[in-house]
Amino acid sequence: MSAMAQAASLAGSNEEKISRFDVHQIIQHAGLMVSFVILVFTGLPLKFHDWAISQWWVGVWGGIEVTRTAHIAAAWIMLAVCLYHVFYLLYTILVKKKPFPVKIIPGPSDFREYYQEMAYYLGFRKTRPLVDRFSWKEKFDYWAIFWGMPVMFISGFIMMYPVFVTKFLPGWFVSAALVAHSDEAMLALVWIVLVHIFFNHFTPGHLPLNTSIFTGKVNVKKYREEHALEYERMTGKPVVEKPVEGVPPGQVNLPDGKM
Amino acid sequence: MKRLSLYFVLGFLFAIGILIFFTDDAKALDEKNCLSCHGNEGLTKTTEAGGKISLFVSEKDVNTASHRYIDCTTCHSEEPHDTASPLNKLSLAEKCGTCHQYEYRLHLSSVHGQQLLQGNPDVATCVDCHSQEGSPHSVIRVLEYNAPTYKKNIAGTCARCHDDAELMADYGIVEKVYESYMRSFHGKAIQLGTYEITQLDKATCTNCHGFHDVKSVRDPVSPVAGLDNLAKTCEQCHAGAGVEFASGFLGHKEASTDNVPAVHYTELFFTIVLITVIAFGALVVVAAIVRFTINKWRA
Numbered sequence: 001m002s003a004m005a006q007a008a009s010l011a012g013s014n015e016e017k018i019s020r021f022d023v024h025q026i027i028q029h030a031g032l033m034v035s036f037v038i039l040v041f042t043g044l045p046l047k048f049h050d051w052a053i054s055q056w057w058v059g060v061w062g063g064i065e066v067t068r069t070a071h072i073a074a075a076w077i078m079l080a081v082c083l084y085h086v087f088y089l090l091y092t093i094l095v096k097k098k099p100f101p102v103k104i105i106p107g108p109s110d111f112r113e114y115y116q117e118m119a120y121y122l123g124f125r126k127t128r129p130l131v132d133r134f135s136w137k138e139k140f141d142y143w144a145i146f147w148g149m150p151v152m153f154i155s156g157f158i159m160m161y162p163v164f165v166t167k168f169l170p171g172w173f174v175s176a177a178l179v180a181h182s183d184e185a186m187l188a189l190v191w192i193v194l195v196h197i198f199f200n201h202f203t204p205g206h207l208p209l210n211t212s213i214f215t216g217k218v219n220v221k222k223y224r225e226e227h228a229l230e231y232e233r234m235t236g237k238p239v240v241e242k243p244v245e246g247v248p249p250g251q252v253n254l255p256d257g258k259m
Numbered sequence: 260m261k262r263l264s265l266y267f268v269l270g271f272l273f274a275i276g277i278l279i280f281f282t283d284d285a286k287a288l289d290e291k292n293c294l295s296c297h298g299n300e301g302l303t304k305t306t307e308a309g310g311k312i313s314l315f316v317s318e319k320d321v322n323t324a325s326h327r328y329i330d331c332t333t334c335h336s337e338e339p340h341d342t343a344s345p346l347n348k349l350s351l352a353e354k355c356g357t358c359h360q361y362e363y364r365l366h367l368s369s370v371h372g373q374q375l376l377q378g379n380p381d382v383a384t385c386v387d388c389h390s391q392e393g394s395p396h397s398v399i400r401v402l403e404y405n406a407p408t409y410k411k412n413i414a415g416t417c418a419r420c421h422d423d424a425e426l427m428a429d430y431g432i433v434e435k436v437y438e439s440y441m442r443s444f445h446g447k448a449i450q451l452g453t454y455e456i457t458q459l460d461k462a463t464c465t466n467c468h469g470f471h472d473v474k475s476v477r478d479p480v481s482p483v484a485g486l487d488n489l490a491k492t493c494e495q496c497h498a499g500a501g502v503e504f505a506s507g508f509l510g511h512k513e514a515s516t517d518n519v520p521a522v523h524y525t526e527l528f529f530t531i532v533l534i535t536v537i538a539f540g541a542l543v544v545v546a547a548i549v550r551f552t553i554n555k556w557r558a
Contacts, residue, residue: 049447058451063458067451121546123553137543162507163500171507175514176525178444183529187536195540204551 017217018234024088029213031081032145038074040189042067047182075156082149103133103230106143110136130239132229137199141191148188155181287318287327293339294318320397334395349375351395352384359385365471370478381426388416402456410459411449414440417464434511440464467492 021029045054045067061067092098113136116129134142155177158165162174200210205222212218224231228239287294296302297316304312321327332339334354352375356363366372366385374382389398391407401408407416418437420426427433440446445462452458467483468474474481482492490505497504507519514522 045451046447049450050441055451059453063453063455064448064451065458118543118546121543121550123550163497163504166501166504166507170521171503171505172519172521174504174507175509175519175522179514179522179526180529183526183533187529187533190537191540194537194544198544199547203547204554 016220018220018223018231019216020212020218020223021216023216024084026214026216028081028085028088031077031084035074035078035081036188036192038070039078039185042071042074043185044189047186072160075153078149079153082145104139104142106136106139110139130228131226133227135226137195141196144188144191148184151180151184152188155184287321287324288330290330291332293331293335294321316396320392320394323399324397325400326398348380348382348384349378351386354395355385362471369469369472370475371473381420381429383420387419404454409454410456410463411452411454413463413465414446414449436464436511439509439511439513462496466495 041057042061045051045058048054058064058067061070089101093100109132113129113131116125117136119125120128158169158173158177159181165173200206200213201208205225218226224239231237232239294316297314298318300315302314304314306312352363352366352372356366362385367376371382371384375384386395386398387393388408389401389406391397391399391405399406403409404411406412414437421432422435422437424435440463441450448461449459449463452461465473468476469482474484476483478484481488483489486502486505489508490500490502493500493505493508509519509522512518514520514526516523
């Protein structure tokens, strides 16, 4: 461990926190999470309608009319959260004149990061890649919503008002909407459970719960490990070692086994 | 005073005793004591052809049947032992029709009734749908929860024949009508709903195809024959539904390149997206789990 990195590590004691998300982002995530969970709990019994547990579960809610109403209510909440996010984005850029959040936009660095991360997992690299403000997985989660939400809203709307919709659109839209809604929902659910929850909460250092999106704050030491490039820029303290002969450049100067 | 309370306790116990020991299920009306012989499970008769026919009538079934207060001789009229009664599905329907005349006439006009008149024994007649056992002695009322004709059970009742691929192949019905119905919104809503009648205001087989006068879909007067008829049938629940609305129905078939191809391609597209993205995510997660496990094990 270099002297510089040691100093940085000493500076980042456990008490110090870096603010990562503002209150709007915390509310947006919470709104998205709550509405998503309600949508999943009221939507899954329809997908797996012939499972005995589905019939029991719908009974717990008080019948299919109740799950349907809850599903529709949660869908409107989710739409409201998405609109909130879009207006929040426009407001911060246009009114508050803050710079456009370019860090969330995917670029070639994300492919490099993905490649380096896989190389690390598979044992071809000693260290994890250096991450800027958002990791490739965070960007994937974010942009997947821009694809998934319109699919779910439009297909859901078609199924809510099939008679109205078929006044303007061909009848097959209703049947296609069901297919799209069902498959896209499974995609979102499996991705969230498998990838999002695994990497954000079940990985070493995060178990059982990574609180950053709920409190908005991240421990300085953790921030230095997980968002090294942004940490460097914010603090001016380099995390990367100067190129040394025999050691490939771009490796994080962290204790082994840490992430 | 003490003695009085003792009487009260004794009287109370006596009343409970009466309730416990002297309650019995309702008994079917049996004025001629038919059940004293026919209630015997072993009772059979040998026909002229040499075959054995059971003459057993289950007292348990009759006691809960909707006609339990109609005496045996109402249907088995005159001298039941002296009259040669032809026992086939058509004669059975005729017998029901002596009282239920309207339903009987509708039934004879249905695809089932028409086949019945031509002597086809495969088709459903009164008792096949109105009794769990297909027996006139255990016909129960439509609004009883365990009735095969109770709304929640109707699809299962039709499926007894219409889910039999071998039987249906004889009539050119190749669609898996039961499965596709259960996959539809109507089927899911009926299946996931409870038995309460307020939760059963969803379409089942009979709402679109008719019941006593059920028609073949190839019959032009069937409520589901052709988009115009189908749209009118949809409109019974979906106010304002038009032909375009009805055209979205996949017709008890899976979407395919021949049947509403747009839906088929939508399905294909989303399946490919789903599998690709999840496989990609799973790969990363599995690799990460392997790495973290090795790290932990080495530490």
